Amino acid sequence: MLIVAEGVSKVYEDGVVALKDVTVEFKPGRINCLLGENGAGKSTLAKIVAGVLEPTRGVIKINGREVHFKSPRDALRMGIGIVYQYPSLFEDLTVVENVMVFSHILGKLKGIAKWSSLEKEARRFEEFVRAMGFRIDVYRKVYSLPANIKQIVEILRLLYAQMNTLILDEATSMLTPLETEKIYETVCRLRDEGRNVIWITHKPQEVRQICDRVVVLRRGRIVYTAEGAPSTAEEMDKIISYMFGAEEAEKFKQSILMSTRQVAEARGLQQAPEVLVIKNLRVRGDYGDLKVKDLNLVIWKGEIVGLAGIAGHGQRELVEAIVGLRKVETGEMHLAGVDVTKSPAQERSKAGLVYIPAERLKKAVAIELSILLNLAAHWLNVPSNTIKFTKKVAGMPLVDYEGLKAHAVEVLGKFNVSYPGITAPIKSLSGGNIQKLVLAKVLERDNVILVVAEEPTAGLDFKTTSEVRLLLRELSKRGISILLVSSDIYELLELSDRLLVMYDGRIVKEYRDTASIDMLELSKYMLGLGARSGS
Ligand SMILES: Nc1ncnc2c1ncn2[C@@H]1O[C@H](COP(=O)(O)OP(=O)(O)OP(=O)(O)O)[C@@H](O)[C@H]1O
Numbered sequence: 001m002l003i004v005a006e007g008v009s010k011v012y013e014d015g016v017v018a019l020k021d022v023t024v025e026f027k028p029g030r031i032n033c034l035l036g037e038n039g040a041g042k043s044t045l046a047k048i049v050a051g052v053l054e055p056t057r058g059v060i061k062i063n064g065r066e067v068h069f070k071s072p073r074d075a076l077r078m079g080i081g082i083v084y085q086y087p088s089l090f091e092d093l094t095v096v097e098n099v100m101v102f103s104h105i106l107g108k109l110k111g112i113a114k115w116s117s118l119e120k121e122a123r124r125f126e127e128f129v130r131a132m133g134f135r136i137d138v139y140r141k142v143y144s145l146p147a148n149i150k151q152i153v154e155i156l157r158l159l160y161a162q163m164n165t166l167i168l169d170e171a172t173s174m175l176t177p178l179e180t181e182k183i184y185e186t187v188c189r190l191r192d193e194g195r196n197v198i199w200i201t202h203k204p205q206e207v208r209q210i211c212d213r214v215v216v217l218r219r220g221r222i223v224y225t226a227e228g229a230p231s232t233a234e235e236m237d238k239i240i241s242y243m244f245g246a247e248e249a250e251k252f253k254q255s256i257l258m259s260t261r262q263v264a265e266a267r268g269l270q271q272a273p274e275v276l277v278i279k280n281l282r283v284r285g286d287y288g289d290l291k292v293k294d295l296n297l298v299i300w301k302g303e304i305v306g307l308a309g310i311a312g313h314g315q316r317e318l319v320e321a322i323v324g325l326r327k328v329e330t331g332e333m334h335l336a337g338v339d340v341t342k343s344p345a346q347e348r349s350k351a352g353l354v355y356i357p358a359e360r361l362k363k364a365v366a367i368e369l370s371i372l373l374n375l376a377a378h379w380l381n382v383p384s385n386t387i388k389f390t391k392k393v394a395g396m397p398l399v400d401y402e403g404l405k406a407h408a409v410e411v412l413g414k415f416n417v418s419y420p421g422i423t424a425p426i427k428s429l430s431g432g433n434i435q436k437l438v439l440a441k442v443l444e445r446d447n448v449i450l451v452v453a454e455e456p457t458a459g460l461d462f463k464t465t466s467e468v469r470l471l472l473r474e475l476s477k478r479g480i481s482i483l484l485v486s487s488d489i490y491e492l493l494e495l496s497d498r499l500l501v502m503y504d505g506r507i508v509k510e511y512r513d514t515a516s517i518d519m520l521e522l523s524k525y526m527l528g529l530g531a532r533s534g535s
């Protein structure tokens, strides 16, 4: 079906104008790529089409007829489904229960769902998942699944429900290249069947590979539309200029050039002091199964160590063990010479370990609280800061609110975070700005020695991605070590001084020279097909 937005504007409660008089067509039988920098209004437009938000002005027309959705249910029943930018599954329910909730909303299940129908649904969904080329235990609770599998469930649930129009808001951000390919294939097939796909992405290769039509939003307005995928570097540059404005785009292209140039720099950091030493580490997963198997790892000062691997091979458990969020079964862990194997997360954080989690909204911010409170809660926990932001009033130590606020404003400025006001809730920021805020929060401390960054650029626009990568490199030059866990192999190659490949709970390969890695060999190690070297 043909979806048209006509003169759509959206003003949020706090006065933020997210969309200004947007008129655009999303044609059926096409993958319509909706592009724009962080905060451009993409998710807002997507949510209006999906009935999640009502436009302040303007209308949505489907096949020429005006529709006025009062809720996502109205849109779903017309065959418009959305995968949100952020996980929306019920974490305490199993995969199949989540699928059933969806069918219920669609009006396909009448009355109270019975156990027998649950089993039937489970089998059908399982079959469907297999036919799509995935393997998921549908009886597992969603919270116990890795981020990529959650995202796959969200997408497959929508495909399973046979929606006419699919809106995918950065829906492949957590997927491995192989999983992403499978999703592309399926979505292209649905497109060929004549369905309407609205695809929001920040991945340049995705734009080149699957888009049939480009729609660029900038600061709430449609600034460019074109048929077909950009096939040349010039066309891509043109799109980037529309996304960021010509001047910004120029700077940003230069930063890309800069970043590739630095890769070749062999820094030989293995002589530096050891910041993190892990010996014979064994860590169990959520189900008691051994996920990290006698793993050894050393990170030297100022080094960026990339950790490659297909999600689910123990990376998450390893990271959680390092930052102190998961118990270690056996083995040792030393942070700057101190045994932290049994230390709580807070203690490690005070010792200078910083964690940038993949699941930002759940683990890195308190979404309902203000920007200032989020920053304050973190900063006041660092010993040196506590002194800095405390003033004595009549002999009593009190938080220096004004000082803290001034510092927050300064830091947010430094990290280029765009936000409505320092006391606005975190949830009013766009996805990319939340990530920049998380980085600002954890990095703006004076005692950082090790940063554990999990998917640090997922969901960020091209420009912010390159800013974050430059920042990580900047940190490493200041002598801060970084453990970079990423499903973006190009990111790993671009940043890592040393690249490790994790498979089945072990480090199966170490590349000390990341400038000349054979991608085929690397993929083989990721898939467990390479010969084992080291442990
Ligand atoms: N619930 C909200 N309340 C107030 N302002 C909001 C809310 N959601 C989004 N905004 C603001 O509306 C503007 C557009 O946000 P939107 O989330 O649509 O951007 P986006 O293009 O999806 O960005 P990103 O690529 O970072 O996800 C931003 O300025 C954002 O801060």
Ligand SMILES: [Mg+2]
Pocket: 042, 043, 044, 085, 169, 430, 431
């Ligand atoms: Mg968005």
